[in-house]
Amino acid sequence: MSIHIKTQEEIEKMRVAGRLTAQVLTMIEPHVIAGVTTDELNDICHDYITNELSAIPAPLNYRGFPKSICTSVNHQVCHGIPSDKKLKAGDAINIDITVIKDEYHGDSSQMFVIGKPSIQATRAIEASHIAMWKGIKMVKPGVQLGDIGHAIQKYAESKNCSVVREYCGHGIGKNFHEDPQVLHYGTPQTGVTLEEGMTFTIEPMVNIGKRHVKMLKDNWTVVTKDHSLSAQWEHTILVTENGFEVLTLRENEVVPDV
Ligand code: MF3
Ligand code: CO
Ligand code: CO
Secondary structure (H helix, E strand, O other): OOOOOOOHHHHHHHHHHHHHHHHHHHHHHHHOOOOOEHHHHHHHHHHHHHHHOOOEEOOOOHHHOOOOOEEEEOOEEEOOOOOOOEOOOOOEEEEEEEEEEOOEEEEEEEEEEOOOOOHHHHHHHHHHHHHHHHHHHOOOOOOEHHHHHHHHHHHHHHOOOEEOOOOOEEEOOOOOOEEEEEOOOOOOOOOOEOOOOOEEEEOOEEEOOOOOEEEOOOOOOEEEOOOOOEEEOEEEEEEOOOOEEEOOOOOOOOOOOO
16 A cells, blocks of 8 residues: 555656557557447457557456456446447447556557547547546646546536546556556545656546446446446556656647646
8 A cells, every 4th residue: 555656667668558558549449430349349459469569458357357458338437348239320439458568557548439429428528538638737746636636526527527436547557556546536635645756547437417337247347327428538647757747648649738
C-alpha cells in the first residue's frame, strides 16, 4: 500500500509500453465496422500485440479474464468480454487495451461508433472525453487527487450525466493496478498529493442515466442498472516536473483545449 515513484529508467519503459498501447488503438480503428464481432476485434489485437509488437496483452488470464482486450458496448460500462456478437449501426463501443512491454504496462481506451452516433451516444462520449481531459490537464506536482476527481465529476454532472463510482483509475507500472486509486469524483483539497514520477490512469465512466451499475453473471461485464448508455476514455499519465505527460497519446491525437 504505497505509491511507487518511477525512476528515469522506469519512465522510459513506461513511455514505450504507452506508445505500443496507443498503436493498438490506432491499428484497430478501421476494423471497428458493422458486422465485425468483438471476438474478431480481440483476435486482431491479440495477434498484433504478440506478433507485431512482441508484447503481452495484459488482460488475458488477469484474475481469470478470458480474452486479450475489453470491449464494452452501449450500456456496458467496462470489462466487457469479447464475444461472437456482431456490431451493428449505431453501436457505441469502448475498446480497452493494456499492453505489457519489458515488464511495464500501458493502459488506454477509447470510444468508437458504428455509423452515425445517436444524440445520446454523442452526449455520453463527449462528456466522458472532455471529463477525462479536464482531469488530465489538472495533473502537476502539488495537486491532490480529490481536486482531479472533483473536476471530472463537476464537468460530467454539468452535462446532466452521472459518474460511475465503483471503478476508478489506478497507479500503473510493473503492476497493472497499483496505488493510488484515482476516483473520478471527489472533494477539492483531499486525497493523495501528486509528485513528479507518479504514473496512473484517468478513465472516467460516464452514464447518460443514473450512476448505478451491476455485474453480469459472467462476473466481469459491468452494465448500467437502468440500461442507460455509458461511455469511457482512458489514458496513462506521468506526473512531470511542471505538469503531465500523456504516455498513451496516439500519433494523430492532440491535447485538446478544455
Ligand atoms: N483495462 C482495465 C482498466 O482500465 C482493466 C481490465 S481488467 C480485465 O483498468 F481483466 F478485465 F482486463
Ligand atoms: Co485502467
Ligand atoms: Co484500461
